[in-house]
Amino acid sequence: MMEVTNYHNDKVRRQDRLLDEAKATELLRSGEYGTLSMSCPDEGAYGIPVNYVWDGDQSLYVHCAPVGRKLQCMEKEPRVSFCVVGKTNVLSDKFTTEYESIVLQCTAHRGLSDAERMKALSLLLDKYSPHDKAVGMKYAEKSFHRTEIIRLQVTEWSGKCKRMMVE
Template sequence: MIMKYTNDQIRRQDRLLDISLATNILKNGEYGVLSMQNDNGGGYGIPISYVWDGEMAIYIHCAPKGHKLRCLQNCNQVSFCIVGRTEVIPNKFTTKYESVILHCTAHVGLPAEERMKALELILDKYSPDDKIVGMKYAEKSFHRTEIIRLDILEFSGKCKANDKILQSAQSHTKIK
């Protein structure tokens, strides 16, 4: 399976984000919103920290029981939205933004080795200066931690950018 970048469904084709900028947001975004189907057929979306494995999966961690896991048990097809930089322009009644939306299949009950590797990736992203202490904490709390892997089926990117957002995005892409 290959992660597919497609902007075919975006109505405003003049606001497409190129794949390098979209990948940068995927890699460096602070959090995303995981959207699932609720037990009763309604929607359920939650903001959550994540890490991308650099290939075709996103990992998130949570408690081993809860509403999120019940939703995924009923339907493992999810959407994950990451918002990059934004800038509200009050006098123009608009907002400059960049975002990436991913369509994924969620998996739980992963092997212990994959779960620990995911926790290590999360520490690399969010606590790189405290990784040794973080790994000890992860090992201690491993029994009460679930990892969800989101296999990315396809993703798209969109922006309404100004020069400041574009320059910042381009400099991040060059540096990383």
């Protein structure tokens, strides 16, 4: 499996909380969902949690309806941010939270070929419904005409974590 290039932690303010690239890559692969954040000219910012799948290279895929606010925002401004949060642990007596997260800067692409769209749906099924893939592929084919796929092309990304020492 390839790794996403352009992993840079130099812009992370807390250099003592860096998530190493191997752990960040695993979080990208295994994360359950991410928050897609967009700037919508004339509307302000918009963020929404979505399921996603990483292709093992430079792209994430998100599926949605063929119309909606996120697509309108991306048409006006295709540069987006995507955040995945992994394990968290609130330490109430220490007034802090342990966490791990990655933030990806991406360019959103629509109008993908039918082959790329179907490949993305297959990857999503591999991730979220591996035991029901055959039925899922039939469903994907049946609903293909009303399903939009967005490719988020990663331009750069970083990772951060906080782990407390056990006393």
